[in-house]
Amino acid sequence: MPTREPTIREMPPPPHIVGLQHFITYAEIDEILRSRSFRQGSHQESQPFFGRSLLTIDGDEHFERRRLEAPLFAKAALEYYEHTELIPLIGKTLEECRDNRGDDGIVRADLCVLLRTMLARIAAATTGIDGVDTPERTTAFREYVEQLGTGATVEWSTEDHDEVIRRILAVRDDFDRDFFASSVARRRALIEQFHQGEIERDELPVDLITMLYLHWNDDWDEGLPIREACLFLVAATQTTTHSVPHLIAHLDEWFDAHPEDRAKVTDREYIKRAAHEALRLHLPSPALLRIANEDVTLSNGKTIATDERVACLFTPANRDPNVFGPDAGEFNPYREVSSVKPWGLTFGGGEHICIGRTLVTGLSARTDNDEGTDGTLVNIASALYDAGIEIDPDDPPAYTEASHHDAYGRFPILLTKL
Amino acid sequence: ECQGVGYCERVAPRVFRLGDDALSHVIDATLCPSRA
Numbered sequence: 001m002p003t004r005e006p007t008i009r010e011m012p013p014p015p016h017i018v019g020l021q022h023f024i025t026y027a028e029i030d031e032i033l034r035s036r037s038f039r040q041g042s043h044q045e046s047q048p049f050f051g052r053s054l055l056t057i058d059g060d061e062h063f064e065r066r067r068l069e070a071p072l073f074a075k076a077a078l079e080y081y082e083h084t085e086l087i088p089l090i091g092k093t094l095e096e097c098r099d100n101r102g103d104d105g106i107v108r109a110d111l112c113v114l115l116r117t118m119l120a121r122i123a124a125a126t127t128g129i130d131g132v133d134t135p136e137r138t139t140a141f142r143e144y145v146e147q148l149g150t151g152a153t154v155e156w157s158t159e160d161h162d163e164v165i166r167r168i169l170a171v172r173d174d175f176d177r178d179f180f181a182s183s184v185a186r187r188r189a190l191i192e193q194f195h196q197g198e199i200e201r202d203e204l205p206v207d208l209i210t211m212l213y214l215h216w217n218d219d220w221d222e223g224l225p226i227r228e229a230c231l232f233l234v235a236a237t238q239t240t241t242h243s244v245p246h247l248i249a250h251l252d253e254w255f256d257a258h259p260e261d262r263a264k265v266t267d268r269e270y271i272k273r274a275a276h277e278a279l280r281l282h283l284p285s286p287a288l289l290r291i292a293n294e295d296v297t298l299s300n301g302k303t304i305a306t307d308e309r310v311a312c313l314f315t316p317a318n319r320d321p322n323v324f325g326p327d328a329g330e331f332n333p334y335r336e337v338s339s340v341k342p343w344g345l346t347f348g349g350g351e352h353i354c355i356g357r358t359l360v361t362g363l364s365a366r367t368d369n370d371e372g373t374d375g376t377l378v379n380i381a382s383a384l385y386d387a388g389i390e391i392d393p394d395d396p397p398a399y400t401e402a403s404h405h406d407a408y409g410r411f412p413i414l415l416t417k418l
Numbered sequence: 419e420c421q422g423v424g425y426c427e428r429v430a431p432r433v434f435r436l437g438d439d440a441l442s443h444v445i446d447a448t449l450c451p452s453r454a
Contacts, residue, residue, distance in 0.1 A: 034422050034440060063425060070449040351423045353451045363453075 014404035033349030041289035128207030247278035265385035276342035318344035388417030
């Protein structure tokens with residue numbers, strides 16, 4: 001049987017943060033992210049994709065943009081996305097897997113591809129992309145989002161960065177032609193009808209594109225909507241596609257060591273705890289950069305000069321034994337942490353904390369004390385266990401070689417109950 | 419019948435106040451980045 005790669009790896013810092021001052025403890029990174037003495041310093045190379053998007057603006061401009069987009073993540077909106085756009089497509093995607101039954105009667109699939117298909121509708125719904133409604137269009141859309149994600153994280157790419165930017169900007173032009181332009185045109189026509197009094201406000205779609213054109217700011221350039229839309233499409237899918245394979249790999253190991261827990265795959269609270277551990281240990285954004293607005297001395301005495309760019313390394317911070325206990329580097333679904341969120345810094349911190357966090361963790365995360373949604377991770381993982389997911393013993397998962405991320409490139413699975 | 423960003427105070431100043439401890443406090447705001 002082929003050997004499987006380890007679930008926990010030591011990842012060297014990527015080239016784009018070499019030479020910067022690194023911060024690796026939970027406390028100092030938390031202090032930097034919350035501080036008003038710093039501004040966004042990440043995504044310098046990916047400006048063609050994210051320039052002046054929510055991710056790269058600060059201060060009043062950030063407040064106004066976040067205020068404009070916040071309704072997309074209100075409780076009612078999250079419930080709609082989960083129950084109307086996510087859960088049905090999870091079931092449909094698994095149903096379509098039956099077509100991949102081998103001669104031995106077993107259904108096989110690549111989990112990395114499955115996940116992007118399952119998330120296609122929820123990404124399209126939050127962003128406002130029409131026409132993701134047939135298997136062919138869903139496949140085309142899924143492939144666009146995957147490629148746009150390569151551009152969005154160009155800093156982490158192992159390819160020539162200029163070539164990646166050139167290639168993905170051309171892909172974005174194709175995406176504009178095939179999906180984006182018609183989606184914008186339909187919404188602008190509806191907004192015009194609203195302004196003419198022909199339709200009511202609540203007849204307008206609740207999605208990013210509608211919000212941007214309904215509240216258009218003349219300071220924006222005409223390319224901003226597609227940059228903001230690409231950010232949403234990538235952000236709506238990236239954390240889940242990154243984390244679910246890690247979750248499955250960890251639970252597979254955990255069940256080997258703790259066979260008494262195997263029956264708990266039907267317990268959504270157990271899956272939620274395990275998902276939080278997978279999020280903590282494997283970060284979709286393992287490092288973020290910040291620039292000091294002034295000379296700063298942190299609580300621990302470390303100093304940062306005005307305009308100095310520093311790197312916050314989330315992976316070691318999320319394995320900080322002072323916060324997560326002496327076994328912080330290990331996966332443990334029974335871990336109890338009292339002073340921080342169970343996923344640590346995975347969604348960032350301060351004003352740039354991930355706007356879509358509740359899409360992933362749901363509003364009933366342990367620290368939310370709220371009924372409502374379970375989020376993408378729990379819904380997808382639970383459905384996979386219901387379908388009898390097993391890691392293919394003859395074709396073990398492989399990490400990606402296209403980037404410095406701690407991510408799987410392929411994750412062959414069996415679905416034994418389909 | 420919290421990251422201390424302070425956006426809650428900007429939209430509901432009669433209910434929230436950002437304290438000297440860099441945390442928002444209820445003195446009697448979907449927008450909160452940390453949904454706290």
